[in-house]
Amino acid sequence: MFRSYLRLAMFALGLLIGVQVPGFIDDYSKRVTAHRDESEQSLLGFRQTARQFFAGDLNALVAHYRASTDDVMRSDADSIAHLVERNSLMEAEWLAMQGPWYAQVWHLASDADQALLQETYDAYSYQILLAPQAIAWGIGCALLLAWLVELVFVGLGWTLGYGRKHKTIAYEKRHWR
Known part of the structure; x- marks a missing residue:
């Protein structure tokens, strides 16, 4: 008995x-999309400058900033490089979350960005x-x-x-x- x-x-x-699994996957996916959109917004001005002077190559823009003799420009190069790297990460995460449900689960279990995963877990509210x-x-x-x-x-x-x-x-x- x-x-x-x-x-x-x-x-x-x-x-x-x-x-809870589909709700968590959905929350993670929405968080990735929001971070990706914010990342795109942060790079908007730099993308325009790269299109105008470097055929759209952000890495060439960063290299130009690093090669400058101005200390402020060299410092900004690191900031822009960080934004470009973050944008690449968010794009890769977003693409991973566009696949079928089993690919999303596998990505979350094995290769998801740990900071985003923790952020999603901390903000997750249980739902049915x-x-x-x-x-x-x-x-x-x-x-x-x-x-x-x-x-x-x-x-x-x-x-x-x-x-x-x-x-x-x-x-x-x-x-x-």
Whole structure:
């Protein structure tokens, strides 16, 4: 009886955890888009200057600033280089989040920007979406968690000898006769 309730509780917990996955992916994707748009806005003036003087090459603009004899220009070169690098990162993250759901999950699990991931996690508010992908994630996680807990308890019970019939005593008596 306890095992049945435990199984139900694990299923419910897995369901609640699973429905969070699409919401978190969506929040991360929106955060990446917002940072990407802000990054584009920050580079707008520099892009115009690069188009006018360097055929649109921002790296050539940065190299020009670095080659300047003016200390202010050289200092600004580092600032612009940082903006260009940040824009490249946001563009790569944005492109990764444009793929199918399994590619997005893989990206978040293996290659996402850790600062953005932490920022998303810190601002995330738990929600229950009733979208088809949330329901699928919920049921999948619920079944997986219930199965894993069941497997652990059955394995522990088997290891500790619960639920097994002890036929070894009868075998030993027969062997010694």
